[in-house]
Amino acid sequence: MIATNRRLISTGSPFEKQAGYSRAVAVGDWCFVAGTTGYDYTSMDMPDSAAEQTENALRTIDAALREAGFTFADIVRIHYIVTDAALASEVFAVTGRWLAAIRPAATMIVAGLLRPEMKVEIEATAFRG
Numbered sequence: 001m002i003a004t005n006r007r008l009i010s011t012g013s014p015f016e017k018q019a020g021y022s023r024a025v026a027v028g029d030w031c032f033v034a035g036t037t038g039y040d041y042t043s044m045d046m047p048d049s050a051a052e053q054t055e056n057a058l059r060t061i062d063a064a065l066r067e068a069g070f071t072f073a074d075i076v077r078i079h080y081i082v083t084d085a086a087l088a089s090e091v092f093a094v095t096g097r098w099l100a101a102i103r104p105a106a107t108m109i110v111a112g113l114l115r116p117e118m119k120v121e122i123e124a125t126a127f128r129g
Contacts, residue, residue: 005028010022031126033061033126051091051093054120071126081111082108083120
């Protein structure tokens, strides 16, 4: 049974329908944002740099949170996946600007991603209790 207070948020990305997931799911005071890569989902373009991919991912996360009735400041947990540890400083330069005042619990994982152009994927959990 699906919870009646469960709200599904979509960016319209073709990946969501193809893989059967939502960009975010809001349930009560919680919002869970799926792993988000650096695509510009309106044009389906992927920038080359990890910094630009991080910026795009955070913008997409911010938009999903706002649509669900949350703010970026509600983020309490964030996971970063990068394809190479050498990208960490480039990613942190961007995340530091977005998250310096919030300082959620965070984890960075180095792993391969689904497509070769993907360098960064970010997942977030927000709570507004």
